[in-house]
Amino acid sequence: MIAFARLPHPAPTTADARAAVLANPGFGTNFTDHMVTIDWTEAAGWHNARIGPRGPIALDPAASVLHYAQEIFEGLKAYQQPDGGLALFRPEANAARFNASAARLAMPALPEETFVESIRLLVDADRDWVPAMDGASLYLRPFMIATEAFLGVRPAKAYSYIVIASPAGNYFKSGAPAVSIWVSDYTRAAPGGTGAAKCGGNYAASLVPQAEAIERGHDQVVFLDAAEHKWIEELGGMNLYFVFADGTLLTPALTGTILPGITRDSLLTLAREEGLTVQEGRYSIDQWRDDAASGKLVETFACGTAAVVTPVGKVTGRNGAFTVGTGGPGQLTQKLKARLVGIQRGEVADTHGWMTRI
Numbered sequence: 001m002i003a004f005a006r007l008p009h010p011a012p013t014t015a016d017a018r019a020a021v022l023a024n025p026g027f028g029t030n031f032t033d034h035m036v037t038i039d040w041t042e043a044a045g046w047h048n049a050r051i052g053p054r055g056p057i058a059l060d061p062a063a064s065v066l067h068y069a070q071e072i073f074e075g076l077k078a079y080q081q082p083d084g085g086l087a088l089f090r091p092e093a094n095a096a097r098f099n100a101s102a103a104r105l106a107m108p109a110l111p112e113e114t115f116v117e118s119i120r121l122l123v124d125a126d127r128d129w130v131p132a133m134d135g136a137s138l139y140l141r142p143f144m145i146a147t148e149a150f151l152g153v154r155p156a157k158a159y160s161y162i163v164i165a166s167p168a169g170n171y172f173k174s175g176a177p178a179v180s181i182w183v184s185d186y187t188r189a190a191p192g193g194t195g196a197a198k199c200g201g202n203y204a205a206s207l208v209p210q211a212e213a214i215e216r217g218h219d220q221v222v223f224l225d226a227a228e229h230k231w232i233e234e235l236g237g238m239n240l241y242f243v244f245a246d247g248t249l250l251t252p253a254l255t256g257t258i259l260p261g262i263t264r265d266s267l268l269t270l271a272r273e274e275g276l277t278v279q280e281g282r283y284s285i286d287q288w289r290d291d292a293a294s295g296k297l298v299e300t301f302a303c304g305t306a307a308v309v310t311p312v313g314k315v316t317g318r319n320g321a322f323t324v325g326t327g328g329p330g331q332l333t334q335k336l337k338a339r340l341v342g343i344q345r346g347e348v349a350d351t352h353g354w355m356t357r358i
């Protein structure tokens with residue numbers, strides 16, 4: 001495996017300043033002292049791997065990421081464990097998805113063991129930055145950008161892979177009881193597009209729909225399919241699950257327009273262990289409304305690394321609004337969340353080998 005150089009930090013954050021950040025970490029606004037960088041060129045492949053002080057990066061103004069958005073990213077977390085150690089949740093799954101995204105964006109693959117090692121090194125270097133309070137973690141953000149200075153439209157011939165880390169509190173402040181969502185007229189992903197890749201461009205295109213949801217007084221936006229505008233796909237950055245009174249759990253199938261969430265995949269496994277019938281399939285917005293009204297559908301929740309599991313309480317679209325179940329967090333939603341969070345925090349046995357100790 002590639003060897004990482006260690007660049008000394010001239011002035012790391014003082015213990016007092018760090019403690020002040022960790023007392024109220026928020027999400028995505030505070031960062032640790034270090035970062036990992038690895039460069040790629042056609043001639044040298046991956047080289048110049050290093051971990052050093054976090055700081056601004058120099059880019060040529062013609063760097064292709066700035067013009068054609070050749071960029072991919074990942075998101076995963078390190079959690080405090082009961083014995084005082086630290087652990088990552090399924091980092092090899094993020095490594096595999098990173099390369100699937102890279103392939104779709106015509107970027108070079110990064111060896112999975114190099115991806116995982118880069119995360120381990122950064123968490124180890126910044127281990128004092130992992131908040132211990134309930135629901136808190138160290139959020140890791142690996143990403144890759146095209147750095148070649150060239151304005152033609154073709155895959156770049158130079159890239160940088162970078163990992164930064166950010167202490168995170170609860171994503172939804174005070175673990176909000178249930179979110180209200182707006183059914184967007186915009187679409188997030190089209191068949192044959194980049195919906196299954198974790199690329200920044202998808203998020204750029206979702207900002208207007210998300211802003212519209214907020215303007216209308218909702219928390220999140222839900223996207224329907226691009227072809228028929230009928231089938232439920234996902235939220236801006238989270239996958240969806242529907243819970244039925246007969247003990248069935250349904251999540252939209254991975255058809256190419258849905259991001260294959262690692263939380264989604266983990267919950268498929270945990271739900272089967274709970275004895276639920278789990279289905280991956282299609283579910284229409286009209287059926288959702290009818291089933292919520294008849295009581296056939298009892299819960300809906302969204303899931304993703306940042307917020308883990310978030311109950312959906314209310315759904316509003318052009319054709320009116322409806323409430324899901326009680327409008328608050330459902331029983332199964334809470335049970336599955338507790339199991340998953342328990343595994344991540346080392347309080348529930350990790351029977352699937354999901355946790356990687358640092």
Ligand SMILES: *Cc1c(COP(=O)(O)O)cnc(C)c1O
Pocket residue numbers: 075198234235236237238239259260261262263264303304305306
């Ligand atoms: C990252 C992401 C998810 C959730 O994936 P996790 O691996 O569970 O964090 C869902 N949808 C989109 C669009 C995403 O970018």
